[in-house]
Amino acid sequence: MSKTKKIVLGVFAFYALVFVALILIYGITQHKNSEFQIQNEFKLVNWVSLGVLSINRAVVYLILATILTIGTMFWISRRMQARPNRVQTAVEVIYSLMRDNISRGNMPDSMAAKWFPFLGTLFLFIWYCNLIGYLPLPTNSEEKFTLFGAHIPAFALYAATANISVPLVLALVVFVAFNWVGVRAQGPLGYLKSLVPSGVGGVGAFVLGILEGVSTLMRLLSLTIRLWANIFSGHIIILFMTGGLAVILGLQALGWFALPAGIIIYLFELGLVATLQAFIFATLAAIYIGGAASHH
Amino acid sequence: MPAVSHLPVAASSGSFLITPNVGLMIWTLLLFAISMYILGRWVFPRISEALDRRQHAIEESIDHAERVRHQADEMLEEYRERLREARAQAEQIIERARKSAEVRERETMEETQKRREQLMEQTRRDIESETRRAIQEIRREVADLTVMATEKVTRKVLDEEDQRRLIEEALGDLDFSALAPDGDRD
Numbered sequence: 001m002s003k004t005k006k007i008v009l010g011v012f013a014f015y016a017l018v019f020v021a022l023i024l025i026y027g028i029t030q031h032k033n034s035e036f037q038i039q040n041e042f043k044l045v046n047w048v049s050l051g052v053l054s055i056n057r058a059v060v061y062l063i064l065a066t067i068l069t070i071g072t073m074f075w076i077s078r079r080m081q082a083r084p085n086r087v088q089t090a091v092e093v094i095y096s097l098m099r100d101n102i103s104r105g106n107m108p109d110s111m112a113a114k115w116f117p118f119l120g121t122l123f124l125f126i127w128y129c130n131l132i133g134y135l136p137l138p139t140n141s142e143e144k145f146t147l148f149g150a151h152i153p154a155f156a157l158y159a160a161t162a163n164i165s166v167p168l169v170l171a172l173v174v175f176v177a178f179n180w181v182g183v184r185a186q187g188p189l190g191y192l193k194s195l196v197p198s199g200v201g202g203v204g205a206f207v208l209g210i211l212e213g214v215s216t217l218m219r220l221l222s223l224t225i226r227l228w229a230n231i232f233s234g235h236i237i238i239l240f241m242t243g244g245l246a247v248i249l250g251l252q253a254l255g256w257f258a259l260p261a262g263i264i265i266y267l268f269e270l271g272l273v274a275t276l277q278a279f280i281f282a283t284l285a286a287i288y289i290g291g292a293a294s295h296h
Numbered sequence: 297m298p299a300v301s302h303l304p305v306a307a308s309s310g311s312f313l314i315t316p317n318v319g320l321m322i323w324t325l326l327l328f329a330i331s332m333y334i335l336g337r338w339v340f341p342r343i344s345e346a347l348d349r350r351q352h353a354i355e356e357s358i359d360h361a362e363r364v365r366h367q368a369d370e371m372l373e374e375y376r377e378r379l380r381e382a383r384a385q386a387e388q389i390i391e392r393a394r395k396s397a398e399v400r401e402r403e404t405m406e407e408t409q410k411r412r413e414q415l416m417e418q419t420r421r422d423i424e425s426e427t428r429r430a431i432q433e434i435r436r437e438v439a440d441l442t443v444m445a446t447e448k449v450t451r452k453v454l455d456e457e458d459q460r461r462l463i464e465e466a467l468g469d470l471d472f473s474a475l476a477p478d479g480d481r482d
Contacts, residue, residue, distance in 0.1 A: 039312075039313060042312075042313055043312060044312070044317060044320070051319075052318055052319040052322065053319050053322060053323065054319055056319075056320070058317075058320050058323075059319075059320060059323045062320075062323055062324060062327050063327065065327075066327040066328075066330060066331050069331050069335070070330075070331055070334050070335065070339070073335060073339045073343075074334070074338065074339050076343075077338070077339045077340075077342035077343050077346075078342070080342060080343060080345075080346030080347075081346075082349070082350055082353060091343070092343070092347060095340075095343050095344075095347065096347075099344075116340065117332055117335060117336030117340055118332060118336075120335065120336075120340060121328065121331050121332040121335050121336065122328075124331070124335070125327075125328055125331050160324075163317070163320060164313065164314050164315075164316060165316045165317045165318075165320040165321045165324065166320065166321075166324045168316055168321065169320075169321040169324045169325050169328075170324065170328065173325070173328070232313070
């Protein structure tokens with residue numbers, strides 16, 4: 001038997017053993033859960049009261065993401081060398097992705113030079129927001145644990161982008177940006193006219209104009225919901241699979257049973273979704289802005 | 297795992313999940329703007345500059361490598377050309393040396409031949425003259441002896457004139473051919 005096979009079998013045996021043990025200890029009994037509400041994991045509790053600008057969990061995550069975005073990028077930009085180390089190589093790959101794929105791929109070079117800071121920041125900001133969402137941080141102020149007498153918020157996974165306000169405001173910025181570009185490039189009337197495909201007149205033009213107008217508005221919603229729903233659903237599934245379900249249903253063994261799925265989804269979210277959603281958001285923003293300037 | 301103490305939480309509806317929070321939106325906008333400002337002003341230009349510099353350096357080193365290769369090719373061609381020339385020259389030199397050696401050899405041989413012939417000629421001439429001289433000597437001796445003998449026999453002195461005539465007659469009958477070189481009879 002090969003070593004890998006032994007390890008796999010060992011892990012599987014351990015998993016099965018614990019599962020059986022949990023059933024034997026607790027039985028397949030259900031007790032009613034009344035206090036745990038899964039949506040409360042995403043509730044914003046004001047920690048520092050500053051009126052409308054009160055600092056809550058999402059704000060802390062945003063600040064953290066901002067500090068990390070600026071900090072890491074700034075730190076690396078001061079240490080750019082002719083012979084890059086691994087970190088620099090990675091940053092260069094990301095930079096090339098932002099500059100060549102996201103920006104230059106979707107708009108003329110002159111425009112890309114102008115819009116790159118916006119699109120690059122958009123990508124990095126969302127990316128960092130998504131990524132730190134997979135770090136367990138002591139931010140769940142609803143559940144606390146006591147360590148050496150101090151009440152510390154429970155460690156939790158949370159992401160600013162799992163809150164609809166964050167994607168919404170970023171999508172709004174993109175929405176304003178591409179409409180502004182369109183109006184500037186073609187004039188207010190020209191931009192409105194450009195919504196109607198050329199060669200269509202009369203009632204058809206009116207109907208198509210309304211449809212295109214709605215579809216332009218839908219960009220705002222689709223940008224918002226795509227990012228928010230992906231991150232939110234990812235977090236909720238991880239939450240369910242790594243204990244949430246067991247707590248809600250009051251089935252201890254189920255928590256253990258679902259744990260592997262939780263781990264797999266966690267890795268999937270961290271490795272793919274976090275990056276992919278940031279990339280898609282920034283790329284779509286570039287497509288909308290580039291498209292508004294050079295309309296059909 | 298530390299003990300988790302559940303705080304009593306009022307059951308709340310989920311509608312807050314999709315209700316935009318104005319404060320959070322302002323925070324997002326603010327933090328995004330700050331990020332964009334700092335990244336756009338200090339970070340992206342630096343990275344871009346470094347990448348451009350590297351790009352430039354790479355292009356330059358490729359160009360340089362190309363130039364060096366070109367030079368090397370030229371040099372190689374030049375050396376080959378020189379080598380060809382040198383080889384041709386060497387062949388020429390060898391050919392010339394061979395020819396001159398042949399000429400020299402021939403000349404030497406001819407000279408030796410001539411010299412030998414000269415020497416032999418000289419020797420022959422010496423021998424001839426020596427022989428001739430010896431014969432003259434012998435003749436004179438013989439004549440003197442004959443005169444003396446005749447005087448003794450006849451007790452009379454012939455005058456010089458008679459004697460000479462008589463001797464010449466007598467000697468004319470003698471054969472000296474054995475002494476003289478071939479066909480050189482006196």
